[in-house]
Structures are given as structure tokens and as C-alpha cells.
Amino acid sequence: MSATRDGKMWRCQFYYKDWQGVSHKKNKRGFKTKAEAEQWERDFLQQQQRNLDINFENFVQIYYEDMEHRLRENTMRTKKFIIDLKIIPYFKKKNMNEIKASDIRAWQNALMKKGYSETYLKTVNNQLSAIFNYAVRYYDLKDNPCRKAGSIGKSHAGEKEFWTKQEFKQFLVTVENKPETKMAFLLLYWTGMRIGELLALTYNDIDLEKRTISVNKSYQRIEGRDIITPPKTPKSKRIITIPPFLTEELKEYTSHLYGIMADERMFRFTKSYMEHEIIRGIKASGVKRIRLHDIRHPYVKPTTKKLQLFLRISGQPHSCP
Numbered sequence: 309m310s311a312t313r314d315g316k317m318w319r320c321q322f323y324y325k326d327w328q329g330v331s332h333k334k335n336k337r338g339f340k341t342k343a344e345a346e347q348w349e350r351d352f353l354q355q356q357q358r359n360l361d362i363n364f365e366n367f368v369q370i371y372y373e374d375m376e377h378r379l380r381e382n383t384m385r386t387k388k389f390i391i392d393l394k395i396i397p398y399f400k401k402k403n404m405n406e407i408k409a410s411d412i413r414a415w416q417n418a419l420m421k422k423g424y425s426e427t428y429l430k431t432v433n434n435q436l437s438a439i440f441n442y443a444v445r446y447y448d449l450k451d452n453p454c455r456k457a458g459s460i461g462k463s464h465a466g467e468k469e470f471w472t473k474q475e476f477k478q479f480l481v482t483v484e485n486k487p488e489t490k491m492a493f494l495l496l497y498w499t500g501m502r503i504g505e506l507l508a509l510t511y512n513d514i515d516l517e518k519r520t521i522s523v524n525k526s527y528q529r530i531e532g533r534d535i536i537t538p539p540k541t542p543k544s545k546r547i548i549t550i551p552p553f554l555t556e557e558l559k560e561y562t563s564h565l566y567g568i569m570a571d572e573r574m575f576r577f578t579k580s581y582m583e584h585e586i587i588r589g590i591k592a593s594g595v596k597r598i599r600l601h602d603i604r605h606p607y608v609k610p611t612t613k614k615l616q617l618f619l620r621i622s623g624q625p626h627s628c629p
Contacts, residue, residue: 311349317338318342319337320335321335322353324352324356336348351369355370360443360448361405363400367443368391368395368439371442372384374442381535387435390432394432395435395439404443404447409456409457412436416433416457419432429460430462432461433460437459440453469597469598469599469602471596471603475596478593479586479595481593482589482592483589487564488561488576491558491575492575492577493585494554496604498551501521501523502526502539502544502604505526507527507578507579509574510570510572510574511562514562514574516558519550519551521548521550523544525537525538529580562574579600586603
């Protein structure tokens with residue numbers, strides 16, 4: 309090992325070869341102890357080997373390094389949060405090529421005892437399976453032990469809740485004194501946009517004459533930064549035709565906005581603000597509790613008898629995307 313004193317701290321200096329066989333010098337400072345510096349060097353060199361004789365924790369760092377170039381920033385943050393919290397603590401010192409289906413089953417059983425929802429259990433299990441699928445595809449792992457262990461949880465906990473037209477009207481009263489918030493909820497309910505798509509809207513995206521809204525981007529607030537990305541999927545880019553009454557609401561709303569450029573966001577709050585408002589409005593109005601994401605469900609193309617019945621009863625003039 310090459311750990312040496314660096315004032316009151318420790319540092320490690322060593323040479324290593326990358327995946328192309330090119331030699332590099334590594335110099336890392338700021339360790340509190342010699343053992344900490346030596347452990348960092350061991351982990352780093354193990355990751356550079358890029359084979360399956362490597363502990364789970366170090367392989368995950370390789371997985372992160374690759375996937376962060378391919379996934380949206382917020383998606384990657386969510387993935388890391390789940391893996392770091394629920395998966396790495398259990399498997400971190402086990403070698404990738406030694407983890408068996410029985411190990412996965414034991415981890416699953418421990419997770420199920422925590423009392424998590426069925427959908428959350430499914431999400432966490434899928435993240436572990438994704439890591440092993442990556443190892444199978446790119447590092448020649450023989451098979452994915454998660455497949456042998458079987459899955460846990462459910463993709464859908466049951467029928468999604470949504471508001472009827474009357475319930476939405478009842479809720480809307482609670483934001484009558486907040487024009488920007490009211491307009492945002494109107495668009496969510498009557499267009500089926502996702503919250504990120506709504507918050508990314510600009511004047512340029514709206515054509516009041518043709519009664520259309522162009523959905524072509526998404527907004528997120530990440531660590532104090534405003535991030536604009538493409539929509540969730542390529543098919544999410546679309547043109548929405550809005551009903552006449554919503555067009556009039558938009559005309560009235562935009563007539564009171566001043567100083568906003570055509571390419572600036574129309575709604576200058578964040579998802580967390582909208583989540584706070586829906587919770588407050590539900591308590592004030594007494595309507596059933598739903599998630600912010602569920603507001604769009606009455607609009608989304610009906611695939612269940614329950615939704616089809618809702619559309620007939622409420623008489624909503626939707627043309628689904």
C-alpha cells in the first residue's frame with residue numbers, strides 16, 4: 309500500500325492501468341487515518357479491474373458511472389437513493405460472483421418485514437435486479453440470481469384514485485384566490501399533462517387561436533437548480549387540443565401576466581409547492597385524498613370500465629392523446 313503522511317492527514321499515491329491498459333498515476337488526499345487511505349486505494353483498484361471478482365458495493369459504483377450518462381438526472385438520483393439505502397448495506401461486502409438466489413431471498417424477507425407498501429417493495433427489488441442484469445449483459449455474469457429468487461411486491465397496488473368533475477370543482481374553490489395555482493390545476497386536470505411538463509410550459513408552447521398546447525419538455529428543481537429536460541419518453545412529445553372553456557381561462561390568466569418573455573416558464577413555482585397546495589386543498593374541501601400525479605388520470609385514455617363510466621357520467625369532452 310502507498311499511504312503516507314500528509315501533515316495531520318493521510319494521502320495515497322499509486323499507479324494503475326485503465327481498461328485500455330494505459331498507466332495512470334492516482335493521488336488522493338484528505339484521509340483521517342492510514343487505514344481509510346488504504347481502503348480507498350483497494351476499492352479504487354478493484355473497480356478498475358472491471359470483473360466480477362469484486363464486492364457488490366464497488367460494482368455498484370461502476371454501474372452508477374455508466375448509467376449516469378444514460379439516465380435523466382432526477383431518475384439517477386432516485387435510483388441511487390434506493391440502492392444506497394436499501395440494497396448496498398445488505399450486500400456491500402459480498403462478491404458479485406458469489407451472491408446466490410438464497411442471499412436474495414433472505415434480503416427480500418428482511419425487506420418485507422419492514423412493512424413497506426407492495427409497490428415500494430417491487431420498486432426496490434427491481435433496482436437490485438437491474439444491477440444483476442447489467443452484470444449479465446456487460447460483465448458475463450452467468451445468470452441473474454434475482455430471477456431464481458422470484459419477485460416481491462406488486463406493480464400496481466390497485467385501482468388508481470381520481471377526482472370526478474364535481475370533486476375537482478369542490479377542490480378548485482380552495483385556490484380561487486391564487487390565480488396561478490388555479491390555472492395550473494385546471495391544466496393538469498383537463499389536459500393530462502404531467503407536473504414536470506406543466507411547469508416547463510412557456511408562452512411559445514401555447515396557441516390560443518388553434519386551442520393547442522405543445523408538450524415538448526419537462527421541468528425539475530434539483531438541489532436548487534432549475535433543470536429543463538426532454539419529456540419522460542419520446543412519445544410524450546405531443547400536441548394537446550384544449551376545450552373552449554379552458555382556452556378562455558388561459559386568455560384571462562395570461563392577460564394579467566406582465567414582464568414574462570415568450571420563452572420563460574409560465575408557472576414559476578415547483579412541484580413541492582403544488583404538492584403542498586393539493587394537500588391543503590384536500591383538507592379544506594373534504595374531497596378524497598389523491599396524489600398530485602393522479603389529477604391527470606381522468607383525462608388519460610380510459611382503459612378500465614371505471615374510467616369509461618366516469619367519462620360518460622361527467623360528460624367530459626376529451627380527445628385523449
